[in-house]
Amino acid sequence: MFESLHKRIQETLVERRTRRARLVTKDGRCNIEYGNIMYSKHFAFLADFWTTFVEIRWRFVLLTFIASFTLSWFIFGLLWYWIARSxxxxxxxxPTKDHVPCLDNVMGLTTAFLYSLETQTTIGYGGRALTAVCPGAVALLIIQSLVGAIINCFMCGVILSKISLPKKRAKTIRFSEMAVICPKGNSLCLSIRVANLRKTLMIGSQLYGKLLRTTSTPDGETIIMDQMNIDFMVDAGKDNLFFVCPLTLHHIIDKSSPFFDMAVDTLHKQEFELVVFLDGTAESTSSSCQVRTSFIPQEIMWGYNFLPIISRSKEGKYRVDFSNFSRVVPVATAHCAYCFHNIKGHHHHSINGQDNQSFEVIDISDPSNVTKL
Structure with a gap:
């Protein structure tokens, strides 16, 4: 009993380490870090300060927002205090009774700070005001007004740019948690489902993939993260997709495919990562965005197919049932790509498929579970 429990724990730990080793997470973030960058190279980020401010985290944007206004109020408050003191x-x-001040009702550092804040924010309570006695004070008023306008424009631009980043649009593009391998017509295909959760289209959408794995050259050189192109297509082609409803992407497993040498019993023993990309332009904002996700061998199910999710209502409207988006059923599938293409009768060889407990499988014998096309 204890040996079985220990074995199961070890398998779970190995599986978790494998999942953490992926380059691209399921939500599209890249799991990579840079080290040993020369100190002088950091100034390149300061030279491109706009991109730096747009890409930093919200907490630093808010800190910069508060600090920039507060420091400008305080620094100009010191300058107003110096003018009043001079x-x-x-x-x-x-001061004597007949003394003409440069600043009315500015009698200390606190009132100088309040005058600076009221000037830059154009509050104007009426208690403190500038007179025409000091030309230097007039010049400082012009400078502070210009600096305040620059800070306002810059911070508003940064906040607006962060809110409208194209990657926010990518949050409404959803990939299936798992990929499946099953026959599609006369071909064996690796299939992935993708959906656009908004009614607005992604114009000029293009889909492609990269297979990442560690390879060795004949010279004995080890290439980490070697990339190989993976072509995907839908029934209507692979370019300029009409992405108004969920689509199922297909990669044909033929002799040129890197999946050709894999089989149902060896797939999960492989070490690779399939990264899928979707590039397109948002119809509402005309901004280009890219959506990414990845699949490791443990997230590919052999011998299963996705359930249909599009139906037509009695009113004539097309309905997408997202409850079936990640649901699959077992289908008759050859146990290897070589058998499918070369051995007669293996095109519809019935197997139980390679199961994955995190993926929901249903029995299609119940007609209520099937969404008709």
Missing amino acids: NGDLEWQN
Whole structure:
């Protein structure tokens, strides 16, 4: 009993380590870090300060927002205090009754800070005001107004750019959690489902994939993260997709495919990562965006097919049932790609498929579970 429990724990830990080793997470983030960058190279990020501010986290944007306004108010408050002190306007300088101040009702550092805040934010309570006695104070008023306008424009631009980043649109593009391998017509295909959760289209959508794995050259050189192109297509082609409803992507497993040498009992023993990309332009904002996800061998099910999710209502409208988006059923599938293409009768060889407990499988014998096309 304890040996079985220990074995199961070890298998779970190995599976978790394998899943953490992926380059691209399921939500599209790249699991990579950079080290030993020369210190001088960091100034390149400061030179491209706009992109740096747009890409930093919200907490740093808010900190910069608060700090920029507060520091500008305080620095100009010190300058107003210096002007008032130079003219003898401060309370501790005991100005005479006939003294004409540069700044009315600015008698200390606190009131100078308040005057700076009221000037830059154009509040104007009416208690403190600038007179025409000091030309330097007029020049400082112009400078602070221009600096305040620049800070306002810059911070509003940064916040608006972060809110409208194209990757936010990518959050409404959903890939299936698993990929499946099953026959499609006269071909054996690896299939992935993708859906656009918004009614607005993704114009000019293009789909493609990269297979990442570690390979060795004949010279004995090990290439980490070697990339191989994986072509995907739908029934209507692979370019300029009409992405108004969920689509099922197909990669044909033929002799040129890297999946050709794999079989149902060896697939999960492989070490690779399939990264799928969707490029397109949002119809509402005309901004280009890219959606990414990845699949490791443990997330590919051999001998299963997706359930249909599109039906037509009595009113004549097309309905997408997302409850079936990640649901699959077992189908008759050859146990290897070589058998499918070369051995007669293996095109419809019935197997139980390679199961994965995290993926929902249903029995299609119940007619209520099937969504008709």
